[in-house]
Amino acid sequence: MSNVYDDIIDRPHHVSSTRPHMSTIDRAAQFSPFAALTGFGAAITETGRQTDARIELDEYEKAALNEKLSRMLEQLDSQAEVTMTYFKPDEKKSGGTYVTVMGTVKKIDEHERVVVMENRTKIPIDDIVEINAESQVAE
Numbered sequence: 001m002s003n004v005y006d007d008i009i010d011r012p013h014h015v016s017s018t019r020p021h022m023s024t025i026d027r028a029a030q031f032s033p034f035a036a037l038t039g040f041g042a043a044i045t046e047t048g049r050q051t052d053a054r055i056e057l058d059e060y061e062k063a064a065l066n067e068k069l070s071r072m073l074e075q076l077d078s079q080a081e082v083t084m085t086y087f088k089p090d091e092k093k094s095g096g097t098y099v100t101v102m103g104t105v106k107k108i109d110e111h112e113r114v115v116v117m118e119n120r121t122k123i124p125i126d127d128i129v130e131i132n133a134e135s136q137v138a139e
Contacts, residue, residue: 051095054087055129068131069115073108080104084115085130086123098129 003009015021057065072082082105089096104118113125 046092049093051090051093052087052097053095054089057129065128065131068133069108069125069128072105072115072131072133076105076107080133083132084123084128086127087129088127 072080081102083100083102085098085100087096088099101117101121101123103121106116106118106120108115108125115123115125115128117123
C-alpha cells in the first residue's frame with residue numbers, strides 16, 4: 001500500500017533560521033474566540049434586570065407619614081429604633097427598588113428634605129413610603 005505522504009513522512013520538521021519559534025501560548029492565542037460584540041452580554045443582562053415602579057401615595061397616606069415624621073422630629077432625643085421603607089431610583093433605567101432601613105434617626109433636615117440616620121444614610125423624605133417605629137412614634 002502506498003500512502004500520499006510516504007515521500008515526506010520521514011523528513012525532519014522544518015525550523016526557520018530567520019524567525020524565532022512561537023511559544024505554545026502565543027500559538028494558542030491565535031485560535032482563541034473573538035468577541036465581536038464586546039459588552040453585548042452586559043447590555044442584555046442590564047435590559048433583563050427587573051426594577052419596581054414607584055408607588056404614588058394618596059393624600060391620606062402622605063398626611064400619615066408627615067405626622068410620623070413630625071413625632072420623630074419631636075422625639076429625636078429618645079433614640080427610638082425606626083424602620084423606614086423608601087424608593088431608591090435606578091441609576092441606569094426607569095423604575096428602581098424599595099429599600100428598608102432599620103436604625104436610629106440622627107436628624108431630619110427639612111431644608112434638604114432628608115432624614116439622616118445614625119449610620120449617615122440619607123433618606124429623601126419624598127421617597128419614603130412607610131415608617132414603623134418603637135412605641136412613642138408609631139401610630
